[in-house]
Amino acid sequence: MSKGVTPRSQDYARWYTDVVLKAELADYGPVRGTMVIRPYGYAIWELLQAALDSRFKATGHVNAYFPLLIPKSFLSKEAEHVEGFAKECAVVTHHRLRAAADGGLEVDPDAKLDEELIIRPTSETVVWSMYKRWINSYRDLPILINQWANIVRWELRTRLFLRTTEFLWQEGHTAHATEAEAVEEALRILDIYQDVIETEMALPVIKGVKSESEKFAGAVDTYTIETMMGDKRALQAGTSHYLGQNFAKAFDVTFRDQHNEEQYVYATSWGVSTRLVGAVIMAHGDDRGLRLPPRIAPYQVVIVPIYKDDTRAEVMEEAARIRDSISKNGTRVHLDARDTVSPGFKFSDWEMKGAPLRVEIGPRDVAQNSAVLVRRDSGEKQNIASANLATFIPPLLEEIQTALFQQALDFREANTHRPQNWEAFKEIIEQGGFARCGWDGESETEAAIQKETKATIRVIPENQDPNGLKCIHSGKPALYEVILARAY
Amino acid sequence: MSKGVTPRSQDYARWYTDVVLKAELADYGPVRGTMVIRPYGYAIWELLQAALDSRFKATGHVNAYFPLLIPKSFLSKEAEHVEGFAKECAVVTHHRLRAAADGGLEVDPDAKLDEELIIRPTSETVVWSMYKRWINSYRDLPILINQWANIVRWELRTRLFLRTTEFLWQEGHTAHATEAEAVEEALRILDIYQDVIETEMALPVIKGVKSESEKFAGAVDTYTIETMMGDKRALQAGTSHYLGQNFAKAFDVTFRDQHNEEQYVYATSWGVSTRLVGAVIMAHGDDRGLRLPPRIAPYQVVIVPIYKDDTRAEVMEEAARIRDSISKNGTRVHLDARDTVSPGFKFSDWEMKGAPLRVEIGPRDVAQNSAVLVRRDSGEKQNIASANLATFIPPLLEEIQTALFQQALDFREANTHRPQNWEAFKEIIEQGGFARCGWDGESETEAAIQKETKATIRVIPENQDPNGLKCIHSGKPALYEVILARAY
Numbered sequence: 001m002s003k004g005v006t007p008r009s010q011d012y013a014r015w016y017t018d019v020v021l022k023a024e025l026a027d028y029g030p031v032r033g034t035m036v037i038r039p040y041g042y043a044i045w046e047l048l049q050a051a052l053d054s055r056f057k058a059t060g061h062v063n064a065y066f067p068l069l070i071p072k073s074f075l076s077k078e079a080e081h082v083e084g085f086a087k088e089c090a091v092v093t094h095h096r097l098r099a100a101a102d103g104g105l106e107v108d109p110d111a112k113l114d115e116e117l118i119i120r121p122t123s124e125t126v127v128w129s130m131y132k133r134w135i136n137s138y139r140d141l142p143i144l145i146n147q148w149a150n151i152v153r154w155e156l157r158t159r160l161f162l163r164t165t166e167f168l169w170q171e172g173h174t175a176h177a178t179e180a181e182a183v184e185e186a187l188r189i190l191d192i193y194q195d196v197i198e199t200e201m202a203l204p205v206i207k208g209v210k211s212e213s214e215k216f217a218g219a220v221d222t223y224t225i226e227t228m229m230g231d232k233r234a235l236q237a238g239t240s241h242y243l244g245q246n247f248a249k250a251f252d253v254t255f256r257d258q259h260n261e262e263q264y265v266y267a268t269s270w271g272v273s274t275r276l277v278g279a280v281i282m283a284h285g286d287d288r289g290l291r292l293p294p295r296i297a298p299y300q301v302v303i304v305p306i307y308k309d310d311t312r313a314e315v316m317e318e319a320a321r322i323r324d325s326i327s328k329n330g331t332r333v334h335l336d337a338r339d340t341v342s343p344g345f346k347f348s349d350w351e352m353k354g355a356p357l358r359v360e361i362g363p364r365d366v367a368q369n370s371a372v373l374v375r376r377d378s379g380e381k382q383n384i385a386s387a388n389l390a391t392f393i394p395p396l397l398e399e400i401q402t403a404l405f406q407q408a409l410d411f412r413e414a415n416t417h418r419p420q421n422w423e424a425f426k427e428i429i430e431q432g433g434f435a436r437c438g439w440d441g442e443s444e445t446e447a448a449i450q451k452e453t454k455a456t457i458r459v460i461p462e463n464q465d466p467n468g469l470k471c472i473h474s475g476k477p478a479l480y481e482v483i484l485a486r487a488y
Numbered sequence: 489m490s491k492g493v494t495p496r497s498q499d500y501a502r503w504y505t506d507v508v509l510k511a512e513l514a515d516y517g518p519v520r521g522t523m524v525i526r527p528y529g530y531a532i533w534e535l536l537q538a539a540l541d542s543r544f545k546a547t548g549h550v551n552a553y554f555p556l557l558i559p560k561s562f563l564s565k566e567a568e569h570v571e572g573f574a575k576e577c578a579v580v581t582h583h584r585l586r587a588a589a590d591g592g593l594e595v596d597p598d599a600k601l602d603e604e605l606i607i608r609p610t611s612e613t614v615v616w617s618m619y620k621r622w623i624n625s626y627r628d629l630p631i632l633i634n635q636w637a638n639i640v641r642w643e644l645r646t647r648l649f650l651r652t653t654e655f656l657w658q659e660g661h662t663a664h665a666t667e668a669e670a671v672e673e674a675l676r677i678l679d680i681y682q683d684v685i686e687t688e689m690a691l692p693v694i695k696g697v698k699s700e701s702e703k704f705a706g707a708v709d710t711y712t713i714e715t716m717m718g719d720k721r722a723l724q725a726g727t728s729h730y731l732g733q734n735f736a737k738a739f740d741v742t743f744r745d746q747h748n749e750e751q752y753v754y755a756t757s758w759g760v761s762t763r764l765v766g767a768v769i770m771a772h773g774d775d776r777g778l779r780l781p782p783r784i785a786p787y788q789v790v791i792v793p794i795y796k797d798d799t800r801a802e803v804m805e806e807a808a809r810i811r812d813s814i815s816k817n818g819t820r821v822h823l824d825a826r827d828t829v830s831p832g833f834k835f836s837d838w839e840m841k842g843a844p845l846r847v848e849i850g851p852r853d854v855a856q857n858s859a860v861l862v863r864r865d866s867g868e869k870q871n872i873a874s875a876n877l878a879t880f881i882p883p884l885l886e887e888i889q890t891a892l893f894q895q896a897l898d899f900r901e902a903n904t905h906r907p908q909n910w911e912a913f914k915e916i917i918e919q920g921g922f923a924r925c926g927w928d929g930e931s932e933t934e935a936a937i938q939k940e941t942k943a944t945i946r947v948i949p950e951n952q953d954p955n956g957l958k959c960i961h962s963g964k965p966a967l968y969e970v971i972l973a974r975a976y
Binding site: 027029030031034035036037038039042043045046062063064065066067068069070071072073074075076082086087088089090091092093094095096097098099103104105107116117118119126129130133134139145149150152154165166168338340 | 515518519525526531550551552553554555556557559560563564570578579587592593595604605606607617621638640642656
């Protein structure tokens with residue numbers, strides 16, 4: 001039996017799917033495009049949830065829950081929003097099944113709904129229908145609500161974690177008295193996303209704003225954080241939208257301000273999803289499988305005992321002692337006590353699953369009061385006195401976290417180019433990587449670039465200077481410096 | 489403006505709804521029977537989730553996520569299961585909308601699904617379709633998976649938290665090699681439910697098993713915990729099902745045992761839902777609103793500062809100091825700093841919201857280094873030196889927790905009767921309460937009792953002795969001692 005994966009260099013897409021399945025992160029669900037998140041993959045998501053949730057709460061946000069099912073008519077209330085989502089909505093038309101002649105089940109025609117319901121593709125419409133009820137005065141503002149929820153978008157081409165018919169996410173929906181406050185909120189959240197993705201996922205991001213054609217359907221501005229994956233393609237890791245008064249106007253949500261004047265409310269919305277788990281795999285994985293940053297590793301250390309029948313008792317006793325000493329300071333440690341598989345199998349299994357550190361312990365190690373410590377990121381091995389493990393490991397985990405971030409940053413920098421002409425640009429896009437170059441700000445130019453190269457404007461980065469730059473496609477003076485790339 | 493609620497004695501159902509709405513626990517969603525869980529209600533749910541989740545994990549369970557949408561055909565694979573759920577399924581028939589002639593949206597007939605999908609009314613079928621893929625050998629067992637998810641059941645009569653078209657819950661789905669292990673698991677979970685509901689929710693439960701007619705559609709046995717609400721009606725707070733091999737047979741899930749023989753897998757499933765929030769309200773609430781057990785109170789202590797313009801600074805400074813000293817030991821404390829409402833408004837607001845303790849602090853208190861401490865459960869007030877608050881409060885919160893449990897227990901005991909004849913039984917059911925009495929074990933008897941009195945067999949309690957008892961309805965020798973009551 002082989003636990004190997006397709007090499008990344010040979011077929012990156014297949015390598016990715018192999019890792020997802022063999023590391024038991026997820027599996028295909030029975031309905032086209034759906035996914036089952038298996039316990040190991042879900043544990044990573046739970047660590048990401050905790051990292052996000054604590055930061056949301058520390059900045060005054062509270063969680064709530066809005067209904068899954070939305071009246072069809074809500075979707076058409078905001079003109080751009082409906083354009084963006086109507087074509088990928090799962091529609092509920094009936095509320096009952098009945099026995100069919102063939103012994104199976106059929107839809108009961110008597111149970112047809114008066115108005116069809118859509119499964120939320122995002123919740124702005126249902127949230128703002130409620131905010132209308134809750135907001136009357138400036139005293140009711142701001143509202144800083146987040147929800148953890150499932151979302152359905154009927155995607156044509158799906159890929160585990162990256163794009164699935166159903167996915168899990170958090171979606172924040174905030175209401176404010178002024179534009180300045182709302183914009184500040186949208187940017188505050190972008191900072192939180194950056195912090196979580198860089199600090200916990202060890203993945204450097206580029207912050208900025210989307211071009212008109214790439215922004216959220218219904219937003220005034222979409223702020224984004226873009227990352228580079230191991231195949232040099234871009235992945236949008238999170239977005240935060242300043243919605244202006246668009247949804248307040250669509251749902252007629254006004255408030256009386258301090259001068260008793262009626263005004264429309266300002267809004268933001270923002271989200272990250274289980275797609276982040278896909279980003280971790282693609283950013284850090286190698287040909288032996290996943291490499292997890294310690295902070296989001298379900299098990300930061302896995303202990304693999306090595307024994308024969310006659311040495312089992314002493315090895316397991318010492319392994320358990322080591323486990324207890326390591327876990328005392330909060331390190332997540334797992335003793336792999338399976339008797340049904342060999343140590344060699346366990347080594348590759350935990351390499352596939354990306355556990356940052358492995359402790360091997362056999363009879364000779366027990367006799368010498370030592371153990372073998374193996375880093376997943378570098379493969380580096382060392383002998384270490386068992387008594388020192390508990391103090392040695394936490395700083396080593398931090399070192400691994402930093403090393404993974406630095407590798408990802410170096411990789412992105414090495415594959416970010418500043419082409420000086422259209423031919424150079426096309427070559428960069430063809431060979432993979434980010435092109436940082438001038439853009440004249442025209443949607444037509446953007447569309448032409450995409451048509452010719454499949455590259456899109458990923459982000460108009462903050463900290464940029466278009467002065468003196470020319471548009472890479474039209475040659476006109478550049479309005480913005482942008483990052484162009486092929487993307488997931 | 490009145491923040492009052494309908495008195496419980498006048499109209500219990502309306503009192504309940506008033507409390508849910510005025511305490512801002514939930515609101516009605518735009519679709520019939522749906523609910524928005526507002527931040528304060530959701531915070532209670534989060535505390536319950538944490539209490540459950542930590543206990544599940546401590547007993548070896550892991551979380552995962554299965555898809556929302558289930559192929560229609562899956563439902564008919566288990567004969568009883570389909571009977572139980574087919575009539576209340578939301579059915580997805582299309583995956584796209586298109587622009588309609590009237591400017592709105594209509595279902596795109598070209599986007600009809602080949603097979604309709606149902607929104608999960610529970611997940612046994614989709615889970616077991618996956619377990620078929622994951623289970624081959626005894627080495628793959630047990631599987632101890634839980635998921636936190638939303639559920640849709642098209643209920644005709646809905647009530648906020650208690651019965652809504654969509655609700656949130658956890659559902660455990662475990663797979664075992666033997667019947668003994670599976671039954672042990674079902675009972676272990678029942679113990680966890682009892683522990684959470686008694687310890688955290690301060691609500692005494694009666695453990696036992698359901699009668700044939702009340703058990704889960706597809707179960708061999710349904711274990712239940714039943715509670716008594718403030719109107720003396722019963723509420724099923726959680727159930728844990730031993731499913732035998734029913735779903736394994738329906739989805740053909742077998743494993744090779746240690747002797748290499750093929751066997752069907754044994755199963756359990758179990759769940760509690762956001763209904764528990766409704767139980768807390770109904771068990772502990774009074775005419776001034778909610779009374780929250782401290783362990784699941786989002787804010788265990790609320791500080792209400794009392795000041796005029798010239799004393800605001802000093803009072804707020806002292807209030808903040810008190811807040812910091814109380815929160816140091818982990819007590820959840822909130823300083824209500826709203827300038828837009830009066831202290832009196834805040835008092836009733838936090839009484840409505842059931843905060844267990846209120847600290848009032850005004851200029852005179854500041855001068856005397858003291859504060860006024862008010863218990864929500866008893867209304868008891870006392871002056872206390874500010875310096876002593878932080879050490880005084882934690883044991884007081886435990887005292888309140890115990891007092892609420894004791895009140896609920898006393899109430900249940902006072903309203904549990906052992907009628908000796910049918911007339912007495914009917915009177916008890918009419919006036920409200922639990923009737924503990926003999927039952928001959930016949931479904932016909934059970935149906936007749938329900939038809940005449942609307943009372944159902946809530947639970948066949950553990951620790952019972954039917955010896956010498958006669959069936960309350962048929963007069964035949966009792967097979968079981970049962971608890972009968974009208975129920976939510």
